[in-house]
Amino acid sequence: MRKRLILALSLVTPVAIAATDPQTDETYGQCIIVPPVPYNPPTTEDANKNNQQIEISSDYSESKLGQSAVFQGDVSLSQADRRITADKASVDQRLQQLSADGSLVFQDSMITVTAESMQAQMRSNVASLTGAQYWLHGQQLHGKAKNLQITKNNNLILQDSSFTTCPPENESWVLEARRIRIDSKDEWGEIWDAKLRVGGVPVFYIPYMTIPITDKRKTGFLFPTFSSSTTNGIEVSTPYYWNISPEYDLTFTPTYMSSRGLFTKTEFRYLAGDDQQGQVNLEYLGSDGKLENSPDRYMFHWQQQGALDENWRVRANFTDVSDNNYFNDLKSDVNRATDNQLNRVGDLGYYTDNWDFGVRVQDIKVLGEDESPYQVMPQLTYNFRAPRFWQGLDFSLYSELTNFEHRGEDWNSADRLHFEPTITLPIQGPAGSLTSELKLLQTNYWQHNIRDNELQETVNRTLPQVRVHGQINFERQTNYFDENYRQTLEPQFQYLYVGYRNQDEIGIYDSADLQQDYTGLFRDRRYSGLDRIADANQLTLGLTTRLFDEHNLEQLKFSLGQILYFENSKVNLYSDELRQESSTSVLAAELDAHLYSDWFISGAIQYDTRYKENKKSEVTLDYRPGPNKLVQLSYRFVPDLLNRNTNDRVDISQAGFRTTWPVTNSLYFVGNWYYDLNEDRSVETYTGFQYESCCWAVRLAYHYHIKTNYQDNYNPAIDNRELFETGFYLNFVIKGLGGTGPLGVDDMMNDGLFNYRKPLYLRN
Structure with missing residues (x-):
């Protein structure tokens, strides 16, 4: 008789523990059920040769050659990845049948089961256990079954059973079912005649349902949500998830609103190869009962992005709604109520180390505004970079060709060609940096269908730009409030000169005011876009100081800066705007500090x-x-x-x-x-x-x-x-x-x- 195997009691008793934040030692409402340890058989050479061999050890045994054998006292049986321990077991060699009972524990790589008794067919590897309690390895799922059958494919069939993910001492909810089938390969379960009990009270009956037993996606209903508001009335949403394939899935969410009607939301997600992904959203509310004339309301959204190959990149985004107040009235999965701009854009780009080329189309819809921005249909861009091309100088070229169109009949259109060659001399070191930059801004406009007498059909604008930016880094060790710190002092300056040209004959296609925060003081432009390039002869002064503690963590950052104008700019965004006459800009300051504790x-x-x-x-x-x-x-x-407006x-x-x-x-x-x-x-x-x-x-x-x-x-x-x-x-x-x-x-x-x-x- 071989040495008997000992199975510790802790292997079959799940324990619930609370998750703890390692920094505070405070629990925060999550807990983990520690399941039984799965049986890991030894990988011996003999076991690999014949995985049907059954090894049995016990305190006492009695057998009849070729007929039967009885084992008693701390019985342990193992076959391949399965192990059984019991007080008593018997083997009928003629029928190839194994029976066991008394403190019975069954384990394999998938499940641990305690039961009153077990009958197993050794040829087919099928086992049936009565009075079972089970735990799925790697999951919090556990339960009971009047009868539990383990098939030869390691699938589970449970009769008159229940399961939960709650700890055994606090089963807040339990799902009881007449029959449960768990597929170990596909990792999902089928349930028939299910009754959900919460706090011991039956709350829901489901004749048939399927559930995932892992994080693997599975088709089925998701949990409903309930709400009530003064504008939509009572709302009930019941999402349905469809796992179409590994590359496609769809979520359909019908929502009933007592004040408006049936609101449906559909989200379709897809993978286009290994490097591209996208989604399509469609939302629809037919005959809105809250509004006069009961209009139909809808939202359509499509987006995709990714790489076509090593160099080509693509991005697309399109959203449309039936009316201006769609996001204000309805809870969309795409935009929030505070978003009033729908940016429709399509980008195709080719990128290398030294140059890139792009094609873009863009249309922005502004909700609630009578006037709409110009459409970019299309824009071609080319960028070239040549760092250290001669004597430490960097050269770059930005160029674009853009066609601007407008939906309105009373608006003109335009073509714009822009070249921006730049030569830069960067000097950098531990103590600071000095960057000198020379640009030539060359822009040509061809404007069509002009209705504004101030605009010209053809405009040629050439502007020089000189920019010098420098920064010095000082630091010292200091002490504040009995704490040691490293303090930095980072003064910086920027001189900017941009030539003047009256630009009232150019329409406003993509230009707008920019913020004058601390970072904005060091920009080389006053307006976004290229329709207005403001002349400048100015000096920006700024200062930043930081405090770092002994662990080199930043505890304080303070920045202060202002622009000194040697000449006031003569270019405004609109010709009817009052010209600003000031010797300085706003004084901009920013602070971010860890005050105390x-x-x-x-x-x-x-x-x-x-x-x-x-x-x-x-x-x-x-x-x-x-x-x-x-x-x-x-x-x-x-x-x-x-x-x-x-x-x-x-x-x-x-x-x-x-x-x-x-x-x-x-x-x-x-x-x-x-x-x-x-x-x-x-x-x-x-x-x-x-x-x-x-x-x-x-x-x-x-x-x-x-x-x-x-x-x-x-x-x-x-x-x-x-x-x-x-x-x-x-x-x-x-x-x-x-x-x-x-x-x-x-x-x-x-x-x-x-x-x-x-x-x-x-x-x-």
């Missing part, structure tokens, strides 16, 4: 030193003591933003409060509140609670926010549209039934109009 501050200001006016300011104060813990106070101010001036003076905080290890709170100080009203309030355990999650949220209302083709008057919307939202997910649950605190912080980000990046 868990306190952080970020801010930016643009201050007019001539008129003593605040042109723009933003500031946030954050308290971040740990993961998912945040309290933020913010304020931003932007005065007198002129809308040229309506001649309205709009001031933004807005205070905000945002917080996320764990109430318990499993319960989180997220809230924000933004207040318009000029209008003396709240513009958004969001409150959300999320509870998440090992095996289920629920989120309840309240959202009150201002609505953007545009004049539209179906409803030119906006007075009868709601100015504010109030909504309640409920998400519920049972983990292990195809749902992954709410995406956590980060997802909740992006639910409102204002995403969580430093206001330094909030642009009006």
